[in-house]
Amino acid sequence: MAKRRDSFGAGVSEEDKKKVNKEGLKNALRIFRFVAPYKGTFIIGMFFLIFSNLTTMTFPLLIGEMTKVIEGKSKYQINEVTIFFFGVLIVQAVLSFFRIYTFSQVSEKAMRDVRKSLYSKIITLPVFFFEKRRVGELMSRITSDVTQLQDVLSVTLAEFFRQVFTLVGGIAFISYISWKLTLFMLGTFPFLVIAAMVFGKFIRKVSKKAQDELANTNVVVEETLQSINVVKAFTNEHLEINRYSLSLQKVVNNALKAATFRGGFVSFIIFALFGGIVGVVWFGAQLVASGDLILAELLTFIFYTAFIGGSVGGLGDIYAQLQKTIGASERITEILDEVSEINPDKSSEIFTPVKGNIIYENVAFTYPSRPDMQILKNVSLEVKSGEKIALVGYSGAGKSTIVQLLMRYYELNAGTIKIDGKNINAYDLTDLRKNIAVVPQEVMLFGGTIYENISYGKPDATEAEVFEAARKANALQFIDSFPEKFQTLVGERGVKLSGGQRQRIAIARAILKNPAILILDEATSALDSESEKLVQEALDGLMQNRTTIIIAHRLATIRNVDTIYVLRDGEVIETGSHDELLLLDDGIYSNLVKLQYETTSTEQVSVNSED
Numbered sequence: 001m002a003k004r005r006d007s008f009g010a011g012v013s014e015e016d017k018k019k020v021n022k023e024g025l026k027n028a029l030r031i032f033r034f035v036a037p038y039k040g041t042f043i044i045g046m047f048f049l050i051f052s053n054l055t056t057m058t059f060p061l062l063i064g065e066m067t068k069v070i071e072g073k074s075k076y077q078i079n080e081v082t083i084f085f086f087g088v089l090i091v092q093a094v095l096s097f098f099r100i101y102t103f104s105q106v107s108e109k110a111m112r113d114v115r116k117s118l119y120s121k122i123i124t125l126p127v128f129f130f131e132k133r134r135v136g137e138l139m140s141r142i143t144s145d146v147t148q149l150q151d152v153l154s155v156t157l158a159e160f161f162r163q164v165f166t167l168v169g170g171i172a173f174i175s176y177i178s179w180k181l182t183l184f185m186l187g188t189f190p191f192l193v194i195a196a197m198v199f200g201k202f203i204r205k206v207s208k209k210a211q212d213e214l215a216n217t218n219v220v221v222e223e224t225l226q227s228i229n230v231v232k233a234f235t236n237e238h239l240e241i242n243r244y245s246l247s248l249q250k251v252v253n254n255a256l257k258a259a260t261f262r263g264g265f266v267s268f269i270i271f272a273l274f275g276g277i278v279g280v281v282w283f284g285a286q287l288v289a290s291g292d293l294i295l296a297e298l299l300t301f302i303f304y305t306a307f308i309g310g311s312v313g314g315l316g317d318i319y320a321q322l323q324k325t326i327g328a329s330e331r332i333t334e335i336l337d338e339v340s341e342i343n344p345d346k347s348s349e350i351f352t353p354v355k356g357n358i359i360y361e362n363v364a365f366t367y368p369s370r371p372d373m374q375i376l377k378n379v380s381l382e383v384k385s386g387e388k389i390a391l392v393g394y395s396g397a398g399k400s401t402i403v404q405l406l407m408r409y410y411e412l413n414a415g416t417i418k419i420d421g422k423n424i425n426a427y428d429l430t431d432l433r434k435n436i437a438v439v440p441q442e443v444m445l446f447g448g449t450i451y452e453n454i455s456y457g458k459p460d461a462t463e464a465e466v467f468e469a470a471r472k473a474n475a476l477q478f479i480d481s482f483p484e485k486f487q488t489l490v491g492e493r494g495v496k497l498s499g500g501q502r503q504r505i506a507i508a509r510a511i512l513k514n515p516a517i518l519i520l521d522e523a524t525s526a527l528d529s530e531s532e533k534l535v536q537e538a539l540d541g542l543m544q545n546r547t548t549i550i551i552a553h554r555l556a557t558i559r560n561v562d563t564i565y566v567l568r569d570g571e572v573i574e575t576g577s578h579d580e581l582l583l584l585d586d587g588i589y590s591n592l593v594k595l596q597y598e599t600t601s602t603e604q605v606s607v608n609s610e611d
């Protein structure tokens with residue numbers, strides 16, 4: 001797995017190629033199971049393909065027949081042959097149309113299924129998977145890798161059969177016309193094939209490098225566009241333009257190098273191919289002179305030879321396509337083989353609400369991506385149903401990790417977490433997560449309307465429920481101030497909401513979800529006091545009668561919680577209510593409180609800034 005990630009964007013290593021050869025075909029064939037439901041259409045397409053190839057193969061024969069007519073050696077009239085020729089053309093045109101249409105039907109539908117399976121798989125994989133992969137990489141699996149497969153189904157496969165058909169059929173025909181000339185013609189072949197293979201391999205290597213360079217330029221664009229505000233704040237536009245130009249220049253250099261070889265190769269092939277044909281004509285002319293062959297046969301022979309030459313060239317391309325396809329299908333099946341944390345095909349409708357008694361017993365945890373660093377050590381804590389606790393501590397102490405474990409984003413190394421006395425691992429994962437709502441630090445809004453964003457908390461909510469949730473979250477006021485109200489578009493292409501407004505949307509989502517357990521990750525950045533008041537009021541409403549875990553950054557907001565757990569380096573070092581903890585001499589909590597109030601008496605400062 002890690003190996004694949006290392007090789008991403010860094011070109012196909014020799015080791016990868018070996019793998020492609022050994023298991024690749026098997027993998028590529030596995031992808032064909034997506035074609036299985038459409039095999040009827042596929043077989044019909046194959047018929048169209050075979051018959052349209054057959055009609056193409058008659059062209060040289062018909063040209064030969066026309067020449068015979070001209071030479072006076074045919075039993076047909078020129079008009080008869082011409083009409084027949086047109087007939088064949090019409091049949092060919094109709095067959096080609098249906099071939100393309102049926103193959104497209106199969107490939108479009110099969111690729112829709114591949115994409116759907118991939119997306120369903122990706123979205124149901126555990127959080128850990130996403131730490132190993134970059135979003136861009138997953139995007140390219142679902143877009144370009146699938147497109148590569150689609151090309152194979154819609155074009156390459158048809159081409160492959162056409163070329164093989166032309167090659168085999170063509171050689172059979174010309175051997176029938178004149179075996180002597182055929183042997184002469186085939187004599188030039190090995191030379192051409194070896195040259196094409198050697199050149200081809202080299203060209204692929206150089207082109208691959210050009211492609212990798214292009215991928216690097218995309219990284220520059222992606223990075224700068226994502227952090228456009230930083231670029232502008234540092235007025236580094238010119239620096240970035242230069243960086244991009246440099247990167248582009250490398251692409252050009254590599255592409256031109258590849259083009260030199262490609263150009264050389266094409267000139268060589270043209271020379272060799274036409275040289276071969278001239279040779280065939282020369283030898284054929286002697287056969288005609290000696291009476292072994294008639295002119296019409298020579299013409300047919302030459303046409304077939306050109307067909308055969310074209311198909312040999314085409315097969316080289318197809319081989320390169322096949323290699324790419326094997327790579328793409330390997331990367332796709334690799335993801336499809338991962339184990340989902342929930343069944344993507346089953347949307348669980350059964351929901352068992354919990355009461356919300358939470359107990360952590362001696363929990364120890366290390367992130368799988370950083371096995372050498374223990375994040376939580378022996379953490380024990382308890383929240384009774386309906387109670388509120390706060391986790392306090394410097395940045396990096398492990399507060400967020402504690403709640404992520406409750407959601408079962410990761411497996412514990414030791415200890416247990418129980419809800420209502422039952423180990424969280426014993427719950428159905430969907431059921432467990434349905435019982436928990438999170439109001440995150442940074443609220444992420446999806447592109448869409450405010451209404452859609454709120455109803456994300458309960459997709460089947462009625463309009464009245466959504467409005468009521470917005471009202472309880474103190475969000476109605478600002479929503480009503482927009483001309484389009486609930487239908488206002490937000491997210492990347494819509495209205496940009498302020499931090500406080502986004503938080504209220506998140507609160508409304510949680511209100512709609514209405515779970516027994518609430519996780520509140522306080523925003524680190526302080527809101528203005530008006531916004532703060534509205535958000536706090538909404539939160540107070542939301543917290544009522546729910547087991548709440550607050551990841552606290554501003555201590556003023558947690559005075560009234562039942563228990564405060566102070567964490568340092570993944571350990572709970574102080575436990576108690578606000579008043580109890582203040583009494584501790586030289587306690588961390590009391591120091592933090594002092595620090596916050598010393599820093600400013602009016603402003604609230606994030607604990608996190610004190611790392």
Ligand SMILES: Nc1ncnc2c1ncn2[C@@H]1O[C@H](COP(=O)(O)OP(=O)(O)OP(=O)(O)O)[C@@H](O)[C@H]1O
Pocket residue numbers: 131367369370375393394395396397398399400401402608
């Ligand atoms: N996905 C992850 N993979 C590896 N290490 C992680 C991951 N998430 C967090 N960590 C590390 O775990 C430690 C605890 O992080 P955590 O986010 O739980 O701290 P926190 O107390 O919530 O901090 P903050 O208040 O800044 O959010 C940190 O050292 C952090 O670097």
